[in-house]
Amino acid sequence: MALSRINSIGLFCSQLLILLYPFVLCNISYTTVEIDTLEPQNVTPCFSFNGYKILVLNESLSWTEAEYSCKKLGFKGLIFINQNWRQWVSVREVIQRAGFPENITFWTGHFRPYFHIKEWYRLKGNGCEQSHDSIVITGDIKQFHQCAGVQWETYTQSQRHVAKNCSEMLPYICYNNADPAYWSLYVNFATGQNLSGAYLVLNDSINTFNDCMHTCTEHHACLSFTFNYNSSNCTMFNILSGFGMVTYEVEPGFENITHGVKTGCNISVSDTPGNISVTNVDPNLPNCGLSPIPSNYCQLFYTMESNSSFDGKVEDQIVNELISNLSVDIKSTSSYIRKHTSASDSRASATFFGTVGAIVLTVVISLPVIADSMTLYFYRKLQQNIKSKKKNRKLYKDSRNLRLRCHSTNLFA
Structure with a gap:
């Protein structure tokens, strides 16, 4: 467990942010809850400004069915590709522990409304919006691959995003990111062990409990803190790069010490998402106000005459007639003729050589x-x-x- 101290510049910036906190942190909301227990507790802190809830569903649905199911379960919808990379690491660790095989694909929330649209969209409220973030899709994108998924070739690698046929039946990941983060405060508790996956920051410049909690709240990598009232000392625990989740134990018996854990985040796996019927779900993707016909396509007009030559014929006769009409003798093709005919060349240089x-x-x-x-x-x-x-x-x-x-x-x- 690494130990570091905030220098004078960091002290000034931290104090400035604390003074300006009501103005610059208006989007960060949190509440505090005191945990009333005298038993050691296992905790898994958040590392984000806001809380979030992620649910991995181990059932196979089409993309539109999966989006419908997420909303019926109380989520905003399928998880977005451009989520915080630490959240993807956390999801990877959860599905690995749940026993999912490697290289399995899960639906995510990005799609292309029509096959000729290159940009990726996502649902927002009752409509949809184009995703302006950098979205990297691995592999070839065929015309009928209009929905995005995520997969891990191996659990030692980062996730990769792929394009799929929206009618494929795949498991999916639901997401909520609007839940505010809150602090679980363990009074007279502290951690008596080294935290695997986190490093310790000892900040001597912060000498009040509220300042310690505010500073950790505004730092997305800060998982938890310990404040010692006797020495007015603030110690924060930040997640290390490459880790998605950190779980450790807090122990009672530390007088005048409070350990705060940033909570409100949850990642879980469910094999039984609930009795949600997707029978009548519309399989068509949202059009997002776009035209189904590309602007550079020509429209084709044709008519079918009533006195067709197929009238009165059975299926086999129609098929045989189509084959006869559409078949081409290979010896009459230009490629076959050119292959067996020497081409003449009347140039003087050709004659000379x-x-x-x-x-x-x-x-x-x-x-x-x-x-x-x-x-x-x-x-x-x-x-x-x-x-x-x-x-x-x-x-x-x-x-x-x-x-x-x-x-x-x-x-x-």
């Missing part, structure tokens, strides 16, 4: 053919010379044998 290319290919192919032809020619000449020599050698041998026989005959005659 084509001729050069043909000559090069002819030379490349001809060289090995000519070389092999010469080799074959000389080989055949060699074979012919060898055969001629063998034939001459045989003739010489035969004539020599003949002369020898003739000589031997003369000798013996």
